[in-house]
Amino acid sequence: MFSYVPVVDSSMLGLQLTKTNEVIRNICSIKQNSNKESDKVTMNKLRLMSMFVQVVDCGSISKAADKLDVSKSVVSSALKQLEQELDTTLLKRTTRRQTLTSAGERFYLQCAEMSALAENAWLEASSSDQQPKGRLTVTAPHALMQSIVLPALAAKFKNYPQVSLNLIADDKHLDIAQEDVDLAIRIGSSKDSNLKQRKLGQFVDVLCSNAANHVDIHSSSYIAQHWQSAPIKHQFDSGDDRFDIDFPITHRANTVFDVISLIEMGCGIGLVPDFIISKHKSITAISDARPTKVNPIYVLHPYQAHVPLVVTLAIEAIEKMISERLTSS
Helix, strand or coil: CCCECCCCCHHHCCCCCCHHHHHHHHHHCCCCCCCHHHHHHHHHHHHHHHHHHHHHHHCCHHHHHHHHCCCHHHHHHHHHHHHHHHCCCCEEECCCCEEECHHHHHHHHHHHHHHHHHHHHHHHHHCCCCCCCEEEEEEECHHHHHHHHHHHHHHHHCCCCCEEEEEEECCCCCCCCCCCCCEEEEECCCCCCCCEEEEEEEEEEEEEEECCCCCCCCCCCEEEECCCCCCEEEEEEECCEEEEEEECEEEEECCHHHHHHHHHCCCCEEEEEHHHHCCCCCEEECCCECCCCEEEEEEEECCCCCCCHHHHHHHHHHHHHHHHHCCCC
């Protein structure tokens, strides 16, 4: 039976990298534009290097074969192929022991480092969902970000220092792949079949005015959001009668909070989500206005087979906040 007894020429330890080391670098490097065939060759070389580490660590070919659950001939052939491709002897073998050559010693140290890095990467990835960690990029419309998403995520992750929130308030739909978005909260569903999506709740927009001023809806200026196009039509009830009014756009704002500010300053009337109205005492719903269509809220993410824990917890927190704060859900 072989036993590992490293024998190294100490005079060689301080020398520059030899041809063997250059070969190692070539084995470990994967060219950026490599084709499928070269990728297969690289993977095979990495497999040979891993087997070599096991032979050294186990002390014999037979023990390495047992650990790898392969035949002794497979390991022996791999070692032979490795030495042939490197054009150097890595191990001196007798019937009783195996000894690393000086080239084999240097090669082993770098192969062992490679194996350790791979093992650590595997362990870190497999244990990453035990605690939420990493950067979480979330995009949502301004109204939902400030009123729902931000408070939900802040409350959920304030005690998880390894979670880094990257919040993007934008009423436009960002490219989830290009912007590296983990979660997108949107009004309405998406036609992108590559994204996972689920409805979380719903709300309605309510036509509002300044609470302190009497409003004549027939002559009021209209404050439109960026997604509204002219002419803007609203339905109203007057006793048993129902009538429509077409409003020309007087002012326009790109966030709902700018619309609210203009309403508070008496600049006109405009739509405000129902879950925000109660937070602004200076605006009020126009009682004669008919409710607008229901706006469904969806969560979208790009993860298919496995959803990271931090993403799962974020969805749960946002959904809980929606159920608590949205009267229309």
